[in-house]
Amino acid sequence: MRALVWHGKHDIRCDSVPDPRIEQPRDAIIRVTSCAICGSDLHLYDNVIPGMERGDIMGHETMGVVEEVGPDCQGLKRGDRVVIPFTITCGECEQCRRGNFSVCERSNRNKGLGDKAFGHTTAGLFGYTHLTGGYPGGQAEYLRVPFADRTHIKVPESLTDEQVLFLSDIFPTGWQAAVQCDIQPEDTVAVWGCGPVGQMAIRSAVLLGARQVIAIDRMPERLSMAQAGGAIPIDFSAESVVERLNELTHGKGPEKCIDAVGMEAHATATLDSIYDAVKQTVMLETDRPHVLREMMYVCRPAGVLSVPGVYGGVLDKVPFGMAMNKGLTIRTGQTHVKRWTDDLLRRIEQGQIDPSFVITHRIGLAEGPAMYKTFRDKQDSCIKVVIRP
Template structure:
């Protein structure tokens, strides 16, 4: 089969690889009909995440048709159309039973390594480093889905791939980011980053009833899309984020702040971002936490910082004194996808939201390597790429 494989920094290739096979009776094999390049794939592409090996198959946002099921899998049958959440979960461990699927205690097959690095291991993820299991990802023609009797979401007839594909990651990720802000009708929610996750944060915050939603970025077309979803926008290259946020909140600051940027923050010109660039360049810091610092500074006291943006390692000069003295709450983590999928699928089916609004590029799997670069460089108006194997 064909698959997009990581061969090193900024080196993704479409290769011919062996087809996957059932390895456990709970497995299923899914023939991928649509997959997407996620913003967090770019952290792998740019070489910021440790634990990748040459030849790893990329991709954790995919859906398709079940073509084979293991003997003990009572949930799926051949022919089912499924969206596969990016977090792999067993459904039986203590964390899964509590709904914390992204920290499943059994699905990371490299748990001992992750235990050493993180203290305790999170769940296994598709196509996202050997620290989270080294599972082959979904930017391929076929995928083996472990614990396939738990997470895959069956798709009802009548809904297209493009309507439901993002249930596997970015829609629930934006939704959880907004949900964990505990949005009140009087709240201003500020969202850093108008990439795909940021776009879903905007729409989730609107649906959950925030009085005002503000989105911060510098790419004109992304800001335009955020405005279409109901956000007031701030272009951080042309305006002071802190001044504008204070202006829009009568000097009080937003009650809720969401970091939909993560470890590769660009903040041209600010002193702290130059500092991060310098330290990252000489490998003294892994991540660039400009957004976290800005959120901590500008958030209204007793507010909430929600962090769906991916961070990978160690961060420097985090003003934790601000967090403590202002009594801020930080909520973060990979998304507990299955906690939200039933509700979100219903909202899609009822037409409340159509997630396909975010797709800007559609292509064949073979075009994936070039589109990684297009997406990374934000060229050609690229916001979300969907590939069809």
């Protein structure tokens, strides 16, 4: 089969690789009908998250049709149409029973690495480093799904691939980011980053009844999309984020703040961003946490910071004393996808939201390597890429 394969920093290739096969009784093999490039994949493209190995297959936003099932894979059959969550879940461990699917205790087959890196292992993830299991990803013609009886979302034929594909990651990720804020009708919610997750977080905050949603970015097409979804845009390259937020909140700051940027913040004109760039270059810091610092500063006392943006390692000069003294609540985590998808699928079916609004580019696998660079460099107004293998 063909797949998009990691060969090193900024080196993704469309290679021929062996077809996946059933390895465990609860496995299934999916013929991929649609997949996507995620902003999180760019951290791997830039090689800023450890644990990738040459030859790893990329991708964790995938859907398709079941081709084969293992003998113990209950509830799935050949021909079923499914979306595959990026988090692999056994459905039986203590964390899964509590609905904490992104920290499944059994699905990371490299548990020793996970324990060493994080103190305790987290769930296995598709296409996302050997720290989370080293599982082949879904930017391919076929995908092996471990624990497939639990790691799937059945979708109706009445909905298109593009309407449901993002149930695999970015829609529940944006939704969880907003839910973690405990949004009240009088709240202002500020969202840093108007990429795909930020766009979903913005619309989720609107659906959850926020009084005012504010979108912070510097790309005109992303700010325009956010504004179309009900947000007030702030272009951080043209105006002061702090001053504008104070103006919009009568000097009190937003009650709820969402970091949909993560470890590669692109602020360039501030002292802390220059400091981060230097320290990252000499490998004394792994992440650039400008957005976290700014959120801690602007958030209203007793507010909430929700962090769906991916962080990979060690941060420097994060003003934790500021967060503590202001009484801020910080909520983070990879997404517990299956916790949210029944509700979100219902909302799609009822027409409350069509997640396909975020798609700007549609390509085949062979165009994938070039599109990684286009997406990473924010060229051609690229916001979300869907691949049809």
